Amino acid sequence: MAGHKTHSAAGIAMAVLLAGTTAMVGSIPHAQQPLLLACGIAAGLAPDLDSDTSRPLMILKAGVGLAVVGTVLSDCLNQGLPQAEIAVRAGVAFGLVTLLFVIFTRLTVHRGIMHSVPFVGLWALLSMQATRPFGPALSLAAGLVALAAGLGHLLLDELWSIDLKGGLVPRLKSTFGTAFKFWSGSLLATFLCYAALVAMLWLHFIRP
Ligand SMILES: [Zn+2]
Numbered sequence: 001m002a003g004h005k006t007h008s009a010a011g012i013a014m015a016v017l018l019a020g021t022t023a024m025v026g027s028i029p030h031a032q033q034p035l036l037l038a039c040g041i042a043a044g045l046a047p048d049l050d051s052d053t054s055r056p057l058m059i060l061k062a063g064v065g066l067a068v069v070g071t072v073l074s075d076c077l078n079q080g081l082p083q084a085e086i087a088v089r090a091g092v093a094f095g096l097v098t099l100l101f102v103i104f105t106r107l108t109v110h111r112g113i114m115h116s117v118p119f120v121g122l123w124a125l126l127s128m129q130a131t132r133p134f135g136p137a138l139s140l141a142a143g144l145v146a147l148a149a150g151l152g153h154l155l156l157d158e159l160w161s162i163d164l165k166g167g168l169v170p171r172l173k174s175t176f177g178t179a180f181k182f183w184s185g186s187l188l189a190t191f192l193c194y195a196a197l198v199a200m201l202w203l204h205f206i207r208p
Contacts, residue, residue, distance in 0.1 A: 016040075019036040028137060036138065040146060043147070046153075047120070047179070050114040051110045052110070065094065068096075072090055112186060113190060115178060121147065121197055124147035124150065127145075
């Protein structure tokens with residue numbers, strides 16, 4: 001596996017390059033360019049969410065935890081609830097988020113379906129969906145940047161699976177072929193990923 005630092009650096013470099021190019025050739029306003037960049041970075045790191053100890057997963061956990069507990073706290077304060085009840089509600093919210101991530105890490109397998117071409121395609125379509133309110137140009141650019149950044153991640157993982165013995169003789173590590181692939185060992189995960197991909201394609205390109 002390419003290190004997270006390598007992924008982050010390569011992901012950010014690729015996202016900056018693509019977002020910059022897309023913004024220059026397309027009609028993306030300057031104010032929307034950070035959003036495009038964020039889509040590229042997120043897509044470049046997304047496949048590693050399947051690694052239980054990866055930094056992207058830790059950042060996601062912290063972000064979701066803060067957002068959920070923060071929303072519950074502000075809601076409680078707005079209602080003027082007593083401190084004890086606020087503490088209980090915040091505790092329950094934190095417990096639910098923790099449980100959600102325990103289930104997520106149990107369900108995901110490192111180098112499973114999240115390290116695959118259809119998952120990258122699905123993530124790109126989700127990026128398009130998320131940026132749709134900002135107009136068709138940004139939505140399309142976000143999809144293309146996310147697609148390129150995600151595929152770049154998979155290719156980097158595969159490159160890191162090739163060991164150059166003595167700097168000359170290539171030797172394939174056991175991880176070779178587990179990143180840039182079209183299905184995973186789980187038939188159910190593969191089916192669900194393709195079903196979601198087809199649904200998103202329909203939503204974007206066929207639904208009137
Ligand atoms: Zn990876």
